[in-house]
Amino acid sequence: MDIFIQQIINGLVLGSIYALVALGYTMVYGIMGLINFAHGEVVMIGALTSLSIIKLLAGTSLPGPVVVLIGLAGAIPVCMALGFTIERVAYRPLRAAPRLAPLITAIGVSIVLQQVGMLIWGRNYHAFPGLLPTTPRHILGAQITDLQVLIVVLAALIMAALILLVNTTRIGRAMRATAENPDIAGLMGVDVNQIISITFVIGSALAAVAGVMVSANYSIAHYYMGFILGLKAFTAAVLGGIGNMGGAMLGGVLLGLIESLGAGYIGDLTGGFLGSNYQDVFAFFVLILVLVFRPSGLMGEKLAERA
Amino acid sequence: MRMNLPAFARDPRFSWVGMVLVAVALVALPFVVGGGFGNSWMRVVDSALLYIMLSLGLNIVVGFAGLLDLGYIAFYAVGAYLYALLASPQFGLHLPFWVILPLGAAVAGMFGVILGAPTLRLRGDYLAIVTLGFGEIVRIFLNNLDAPVNVTNGPQGIAQIDPVRIGGAALSKSQQWFGLTVPSVYLYYYLFVVLTLLVIFVTVRLEDSRIGRAWVAIREDEVAAKACGIDTRNIKLLAFAMGASFGGLSGGLFAGFQQFVSPESFSLLESIMVLCMVVLGGMGHIPGVILGGVLLAVLPEVLRSGAGIWQRALFGKILIDPESLRMLLFGLALIAVMLYRPAGLWPEARRRREMAAAGEAPGKRA
Amino acid sequence: MGVLLRAQGVSKSFGGVQALREISLSIDQGEIYGLIGPNGAGKTTFFNALTGLYSCDRGEFEFDGKPLKVRAPHEVARAGIARTFQNIRLFANMTALENVMVGRHLRTRAGVIGAVLRDRATRAEEQAIEVRARELLDYVGIAGRANDLARHLAYGDQRRLEIARALATEPRLLALDEPAAGMNATETASLRDLIEALRRDGITILLIEHDVRLVMGLCDRVAVLDYGEKIAEDVPEKVQKDAKVIEAYLGGSLA
Ligand SMILES: Nc1ncnc2c1ncn2[C@@H]1O[C@H](COP(=O)(O)OP(=O)(O)OP(=O)(O)O)[C@@H](O)[C@H]1O
Ligand SMILES: [Mg+2]
Numbered sequence: 001m002d003i004f005i006q007q008i009i010n011g012l013v014l015g016s017i018y019a020l021v022a023l024g025y026t027m028v029y030g031i032m033g034l035i036n037f038a039h040g041e042v043v044m045i046g047a048l049t050s051l052s053i054i055k056l057l058a059g060t061s062l063p064g065p066v067v068v069l070i071g072l073a074g075a076i077p078v079c080m081a082l083g084f085t086i087e088r089v090a091y092r093p094l095r096a097a098p099r100l101a102p103l104i105t106a107i108g109v110s111i112v113l114q115q116v117g118m119l120i121w122g123r124n125y126h127a128f129p130g131l132l133p134t135t136p137r138h139i140l141g142a143q144i145t146d147l148q149v150l151i152v153v154l155a156a157l158i159m160a161a162l163i164l165l166v167n168t169t170r171i172g173r174a175m176r177a178t179a180e181n182p183d184i185a186g187l188m189g190v191d192v193n194q195i196i197s198i199t200f201v202i203g204s205a206l207a208a209v210a211g212v213m214v215s216a217n218y219s220i221a222h223y224y225m226g227f228i229l230g231l232k233a234f235t236a237a238v239l240g241g242i243g244n245m246g247g248a249m250l251g252g253v254l255l256g257l258i259e260s261l262g263a264g265y266i267g268d269l270t271g272g273f274l275g276s277n278y279q280d281v282f283a284f285f286v287l288i289l290v291l292v293f294r295p296s297g298l299m300g301e302k303l304a305e306r307a
Numbered sequence: 308m309r310m311n312l313p314a315f316a317r318d319p320r321f322s323w324v325g326m327v328l329v330a331v332a333l334v335a336l337p338f339v340v341g342g343g344f345g346n347s348w349m350r351v352v353d354s355a356l357l358y359i360m361l362s363l364g365l366n367i368v369v370g371f372a373g374l375l376d377l378g379y380i381a382f383y384a385v386g387a388y389l390y391a392l393l394a395s396p397q398f399g400l401h402l403p404f405w406v407i408l409p410l411g412a413a414v415a416g417m418f419g420v421i422l423g424a425p426t427l428r429l430r431g432d433y434l435a436i437v438t439l440g441f442g443e444i445v446r447i448f449l450n451n452l453d454a455p456v457n458v459t460n461g462p463q464g465i466a467q468i469d470p471v472r473i474g475g476a477a478l479s480k481s482q483q484w485f486g487l488t489v490p491s492v493y494l495y496y497y498l499f500v501v502l503t504l505l506v507i508f509v510t511v512r513l514e515d516s517r518i519g520r521a522w523v524a525i526r527e528d529e530v531a532a533k534a535c536g537i538d539t540r541n542i543k544l545l546a547f548a549m550g551a552s553f554g555g556l557s558g559g560l561f562a563g564f565q566q567f568v569s570p571e572s573f574s575l576l577e578s579i580m581v582l583c584m585v586v587l588g589g590m591g592h593i594p595g596v597i598l599g600g601v602l603l604a605v606l607p608e609v610l611r612s613g614a615g616i617w618q619r620a621l622f623g624k625i626l627i628d629p630e631s632l633r634m635l636l637f638g639l640a641l642i643a644v645m646l647y648r649p650a651g652l653w654p655e656a657r658r659r660r661e662m663a664a665a666g667e668a669p670g671k672r673a
Numbered sequence: 674m675g676v677l678l679r680a681q682g683v684s685k686s687f688g689g690v691q692a693l694r695e696i697s698l699s700i701d702q703g704e705i706y707g708l709i710g711p712n713g714a715g716k717t718t719f720f721n722a723l724t725g726l727y728s729c730d731r732g733e734f735e736f737d738g739k740p741l742k743v744r745a746p747h748e749v750a751r752a753g754i755a756r757t758f759q760n761i762r763l764f765a766n767m768t769a770l771e772n773v774m775v776g777r778h779l780r781t782r783a784g785v786i787g788a789v790l791r792d793r794a795t796r797a798e799e800q801a802i803e804v805r806a807r808e809l810l811d812y813v814g815i816a817g818r819a820n821d822l823a824r825h826l827a828y829g830d831q832r833r834l835e836i837a838r839a840l841a842t843e844p845r846l847l848a849l850d851e852p853a854a855g856m857n858a859t860e861t862a863s864l865r866d867l868i869e870a871l872r873r874d875g876i877t878i879l880l881i882e883h884d885v886r887l888v889m890g891l892c893d894r895v896a897v898l899d900y901g902e903k904i905a906e907d908v909p910e911k912v913q914k915d916a917k918v919i920e921a922y923l924g925g926s927l928a
Contacts, residue, residue, distance in 0.1 A: 035432055090642055097649030099431070100375070100586045107579055108641030115635040119627060231439075231575075238436045281447050284440030288425060291437055295428045509789050516788030516795075517781055517802070520767075524775045527764035534724055534758075536750035536779030536842050549785065 002141035007264040008257065013148045013217060015256020016155035020210040021233030022240070022248035023162065024203030030179045030243035031199050032095070037106035038086055040230015041113035042079050042204050046211030047221045048121045050075035054129060064131030068216065075208040082113075083204025084197055092193070110227075117223035128219045151213050158209065159249055162202070166245065171198060179243070232259075232283065239287050241300025250298060258286050333500055337493040348608075349492035353564060355604035356499035357557045360506045362584040362600040363593070364553025367510065369582065370591035371519060372546035373526025375435040377578050378422070378442025382551040384449060384573035385418050386411035386558025388459060391568045394469040397460060404471045408559045415555020416548040423547030427540050442578050449570040464569025471498060471563040479566065495564050502560065506553055510593055513549070522546055523591075587644055589651030598653050610636050675738070677702045677877050678723075678754075678846055683732030685715075685722050685901075692718040694901045696732070700846070705868065705878045707892035707909070709885075711921060714898040716881045717759055720848050724756050725749040737845065750779055755844035757835040759851045759881070763823040769834050770819040773806035776841025809837040813867060829860040836867070840876075847871065848879040853887055861887060889913065897921065 021043055028036045050071035057067045090105040132150075136143035166172035177185040178195045186192045214229060215221035232255060240251025262282035290298060341349040365379045389411045393402045422441045426434050453461030470479030470491075478494040513519050521542045524532040533539050562568050580603065588599020614629035614636070627635075644652060678700040685693040692715045700706045708716050721727040723734060725746040734741040736752050755776075764772050781802055787795035810816045813833040818826055823834060832852055839847055849868075853861045861884060868891060871878060882888045888895060889909040896906040899921040905912050912918055 029432070033432075035435065090646070093646055094649055097645075098590070100369075100582075100590065101645045101649040104583055104586050105642045105645045107583065108638045108645070111634055111638030111641070115631045115638065118631050119635075235436060235440070238433060242432065277451050278447060281444050284444050287440055288437050291429060291433055292425045295430070295433060297433070512789045512791060513785065517778060517783045517799070518785060518788050520771060520775050521778055523767060523771075524764050524778075527766055528762045530726060531758065531762035531764065532775070533726070533746035534750060534756055534762075535776050535838060536747045537775070538745070538747045545785065 003264055004261075005140045005142035007260045009142055009144050009148065011257035011260035012253065013151050013256070014260060015236075015253035016152050017210050017213050017217070017229075017252075018233050018236045018256050019249045019252025020155055020158065020206045020213070021229060022237040022252045023159070023245060024207050025230075025234050025237040026240070026242055026245060026248035027175075027199050027203050029237070030245070031175065031196055032091070032182075033099075034091060034102050035106065035234065036086075036091075036200075036203075037103065037230070038090075038109040038113060039203065039207060040226035040228075040233070041110050041117070042082055042086075042207040042226070043211040043214070043229055044117055044221075044223060044226030045082060045113060046075040046079045046204075046208030047215040047225065048117060048126070048211075048223070049078045050208070050212045051126055051128060051215060051221050052121075054131065058129045058131065064133075067131055068212070072209065072212045075212060076205050079204040079208035079211075080201045083200040083207070087197060087200040092196075110230075114223060114226070117226075121223055123223065126215075126221045128215045128221060130219065132216060147216060151217060154209070155213070158206065162206075163245065165202075171195070175199060235283060235287050238297055239290055241297030244297070244299045247297055247299035254298075255283055255286075259283050334497075337496050341490065341493060346490055346492050349490070349496060351605060351608045353492055353495050353499055354561075355601050356496070356503050357561055357564075358581065358584060358604040359503050359597050359600035360499075360553055360557035360560075361581045362588070362596045363506050363510050364550040364557070365581050366550075366585050366591065366593070366596045367513070367522070367553070368546050368550040369585055370596065371514065371522040371526065372543060373522075374426075374543060374546065375431055375438070376547075376550070377435045377439035377575070377582065378445070379438070379550070379554060379581055380573045380575075380578040381422070381442045381445035382415040382418060382554030383558040383561065383577070384445055384570075385415045385551075386555030386560075387562040387568045387572070388449060388465070388558075389414055389555070390559040390562035391465040391468050392458070394563070395465055396467050397465050401469055404469075404473075404559070404563055408556060411559035412552040412556040415558065416552035418555075419547040419549075419551025420544050422551075423544050427543055439575065439578070442573075442575060446570050446573050446575075449573065459570075462570060464567060464571070466567045468562050468566040468568065470566055471495070471560075473498070478563075499560060499564075502556065506556070507593065507597070514593065518542070518545065526591075583641060587641065587651055589654035592651070592653060592655040595651050595653035595655070599651070602652070606640065607633060607637055675702050676700070677737060678879070679735040680719075680723070681733050681735070683719070683722055683734070684730045685718055685727060686730060691901050693722065693729075696898070696901075696903050698896050698903065698906060700877060700879060701893075703872065703875065703877055704893040705872055705880060705891050707888045707895035708879060708881045708898065709883070709888055709895060710898035715901040716898055717850055718901075719898070720756055720850055720879075720881065723749070723848065724754060747779070750842050750844075753843070753845040754848065755839035755842045755846070756848040757832070757839055757850055757852060759854070761831050761835060763831055763834060763838070765824040766822060768820050768822055769810060769815060769826060769830075769837075770803070770806055772823050772834055773809050773837045773841050774802050776809075776838040777802045777805060779842050806837075806841060809840050810834075812840070812870075813837040814863070829856050829864075832856070832864070833867070840871075844876065846877045846879060848881075850881045851883060852880070853882055853884045865891060 021039065024039045025036060028034055028039070053074040054067050054071035057070060086109055090109050091102050094102045094105060133146045136145050166175060174185065174190045174195050175198070177188065177190055178192055182192050214225070233252065236251035236255040237248045238251070239255060240247025240249070259279055259282065263279040266278055266282060336352070337349055340352055361379070361383060365376065368374050368376045368379070390407050392398055393400050393407050394404070422438070426437050429437060449459045450462055452459040459465070470477045472478070476482055478498065479491050481488050481490045482494060521532070521537050524535065524537060525539055525542060529539055584599040584603045585596050586599070587603065588597065589595025610633035611629065614632040615625060618625050618627065618629070618632070676699045680696055680698050683693055683696040696719060708719065710716055718727065722729045725744040725748065728744065736754065741749060741752060764775060767775070781798050783795045783798050807816065807819060810819050813836050815826070815830050815833050815837070818830055823831065826834060836849070836852070853864055856864060865887060868878060868880070880888065880892060892909055894907065895909050895912045897904050897912060897915070897918050904917045904921060905915045907915070
């Protein structure tokens with residue numbers, strides 16, 4: 001079995017998930033300059049909600065993929081409502097506040113959601129029922145499951161749809177205008193509040209999808225899963241250039257690849273000094289390196305500050 | 308940048324009397340808290356003092372210089388591990404604390420410069436994620452440096468660390484003073500209070516100085532600060548170094564106090580906690596930051612002990628896991644405070660004015 | 674009188690926009706040198722290149738006979754070039770006095786140890802900083818506003834405060850980017866007095882200004898930029914009659 005190809009495949013799968021979550025961060029950041037720290041928790045709520053639905057239906061005669069689809073369909077509106085509420089309650093009142101105030105409420109929301117997740121679903125790890133075909137296919141000496149193919153394809157489709165939405169629709173135009181300058185967009189008749197709500201709702205829907213994907217891919221879900229995933233996805237967004245949607249996708253996929261290749265080869269690279277437990281160091285190290293040489297991320301605008 | 312005291316408070320007689328009163332209160336506090344509520348609460352007070360030092364250190368970076376640092380706890384870790392390695396059976400070294408603490412502060416300060424240097428060109432939120440990354444990197448190394456050479460003892464952490472010893476007396480054992488038994492937590496309290504006062508003194512002096520003004524100038528407008536002849540690179544590094552050295556100092560104290568360190572104590576959550584103290588108290592305002600440190604150190608403990616008791620009193624049984632309820636309330640408190648007081652609980656008077664006048668900013672920034 | 678500043682072939686572009694094309698000019702000691710041109714001509718960009726906020730693509734500056742080699746903004750300030758900003762960049766949440774005190778940073782030395790110990794030398798220096806800052810506030814005519822936050826000053830006073838802050842760095846060349854913008858006639862008149870006072874006190878001035886009367890009345894020489902190119906340089910009366918200049922302004926205002 002070819003380890004290199006295998007790590008590339010794993011990295012692509014992981015990267016697609018990161019990209020979906022990173023989009024949520026980057027869209028919110030692009031529009032309101034806020035790090036939505038609670039976004040990872042939305043992913044967690046999405047994963048666990050779908051899991052509950054799936055467990056409920058797993059005993060019925062419905063075919064596995066349909067059950068997962070219903071689970072997903074249930075999680076998406078829940079997350080959308082959640083994203084909408086978070087923005088309304090915790091961020092909107094603070095638009096004119098000092099920059100760090102919404103960051104602290106975001107942290108507060110994140111803590112609250114985590115605890116709510118724990119109260120509802122408990123401290124235990126939940127196994128994701130094996131409803132999806134996981135028989136591996138062999139290509140180029142590596143294995144890939146239908147589920148993995150599905151994840152990559154679905155993520156790509158969603159991102160394509162999102163790009164279409166932002167670049168060709170009225171809502172998309174309003175979003176871009178708001179990102180450029182909310183005050184002017186407002187003067188031009190854009191309902192800025194509505195656009196911000198829509199952004200949160202879309203981001204949260206992506207989070208729900210990503211949540212289901214991670215838990216299906218790793219067959220596990222947990223009330224704490226959102227934190228690390230969110231962190232990684234945020235890293236990916238910054239790597240690509242935060243506020244830039246293409247950057248989030250690129251950053252997500254890159255980070256996935258870096259992590260999985262890093263984990264596979266870090267031992268060889270360092271002559272056995274560092275093991276795969278340094279996987280996260282690798283990710284952050286690459287991030288720092290990129291930012292040192294490109295302070296606005298890979299695809300971020302080079303903002304020579306106007307003086 | 309002087310504090311705006313009411314007229315009577317500027318009277319020298321008042322400040323003299325005030326100082327004596329504060330001193331008496333600080334000396335008496337352990338007997339009130341420890342005697343009245345038990346020594347476990349004195350432990351909470353002790354760690355609150357460590358948090359105050361941490362918050363004041365982070366306040367230099369975030370509050371004064373305006374550099375958002377999400378990996379600050381790494382410097383606490385550096386100080387703590389340095390103490391642990393130099394005063395424990397790990398390497399068989401047993402240096403005295405008065406050597407290790409300054410060394411820890413210095414080494415942490417150096418780390419501040421090393422980790423700060425690559426971030427100098429980064430704007431606000433990019434800086435946040437890079438510092439966060441550094442914080443995680445430090446923690447991951449602490450977690451894994453037990454092989455191939457065992458330096459940090461990995462996730463198990465380092466135990467049997469020497470307690471702080473002053474004049475041959477270990478602070479980990481109770482002492483007899485004038486026939487009074489003074490427990491260990493009181494002794495550490497007195498040590499921590501002295502050092503906290505020192506940290507406060509240094510911070511206050513720095514704030515009202517050429518360096519402090521340069522920090523605030525960078526926070527207010529970096530481009531203008533450069534054009535005014537401020538070497539922003541050095542002045543930012545200085546902020547990182549000063550902040551980090553406070554972190555290193557309190558880290559060392561933490562190691563001596565707990566006599567045990569493990570990577571778990573230095574998670575991202577801790578960095579976030581200290582940041583919350585700074586912002587919630589009132590960024591850039593020393594009394595506010597101290598208040599934030601005290602509140603956020605004590606509140607979770609009050610909630611921890613209260614969460615079970617109140618539920619029983621209210622409902623006759625435990626409905627929600629107290630640990631979870633405590634964090635839930637903590638999160639809600641963060642949200643509520645920020646919604647109602649976006650500039651923090653006790654912001655600088657000028658910031659309060661700024662909030663009142665929000666939106667009328669004349670000619671600032673293109 | 675000698676040349677204080679010489680720019681040689683300075684070029685700068687932003688992506689496709691060539692903001693400065695091979696600009697060469699020289700400013701004499703003690704003169705008031707005007708830099709004018711339609712919107713977007715590259716005047717502010719020239720300031721930014723001079724003061725080290727942008728790096729030039731090509732070209733160099735020579736100040737007081739020495740090349741300005743190290744081009745970090747604070748080095749430029751140390752060499753003796755101070756500036757104000759077109760869009761006013763004060764330290765908004767510091768008082769007027771503190772703003773000017775920051776300007777003294779460059780010419781003072783107290784470090785961390787001095788700040789903490791507050792020894793005699795540090796106290797004396799701090800005292801001197803404050804005294805000088807108050808003098809400068811007085812000089813520009815806003816002594817009464819010393820303890821107000823910069824953000825709460827009236828617009829004209831903010832412009833003056835920026836000048837005071839720049840003066841605090843002890844510049845030999847003061848570069849003013851549209852100091853009269855947004856001022857009414859009275860304010861402009863007193864600004865003019867201030868600039869003349871500065872010249873009497875031996876400070877060379879580089880002035881960007883759209884107010885034609887002010888430029889023509891004050892400046893010894895004027896250079897005109899258009900689309901990043903220097904199209905004229907002469908005494909005000911000649912520049913006013915220059916066909917290319919008239920064309921640039923008319924073209925600009927008709928477009
Ligand atoms: N940081 C930047 N990034 C991109 N383009 C810039 C930047 N700074 C200036 N420009 C461009 O360079 C050109 C010259 O701008 P500049 O600000 O120097 O003009 P100006 O002569 O000062 O005009 P005004 O009279 O309006 O102040 C303009 O086309 C402007 O858009
Ligand atoms: Mg201009």
